Amino acid sequence: MAELSVTCPVCGNDLHADHEDDLAHNFRDHAAEHDMEMTEEEAKKKVKMMLESKS
Numbered sequence: 326m327a328e329l330s331v332t333c334p335v336c337g338n339d340l341h342a343d344h345e346d347d348l349a350h351n352f353r354d355h356a357a358e359h360d361m362e363m364t365e366e367e368a369k370k371k372v373k374m375m376l377e378s379k380s
């Protein structure tokens with residue numbers, strides 16, 4: 326599978342992962358650094374939306 330990436334809407338950092346689930350996990354961890362709390366499920370939805378809006 327190709328590497329996936331999303332850009333953090335807060336700081337503009339790029340987050341990378343091989344799988345959508347991993348990316349969602351990374352995004353959730355990263356968002357916590359900005360005091361953005363979200364569930365794993367919410368993180369998955371957001372990552373999915375960001376991936377779809379890119380292509």
Ligand SMILES: [Zn+2]
Nearest residue numbers: 333335336338
């Ligand atoms: Zn960030």
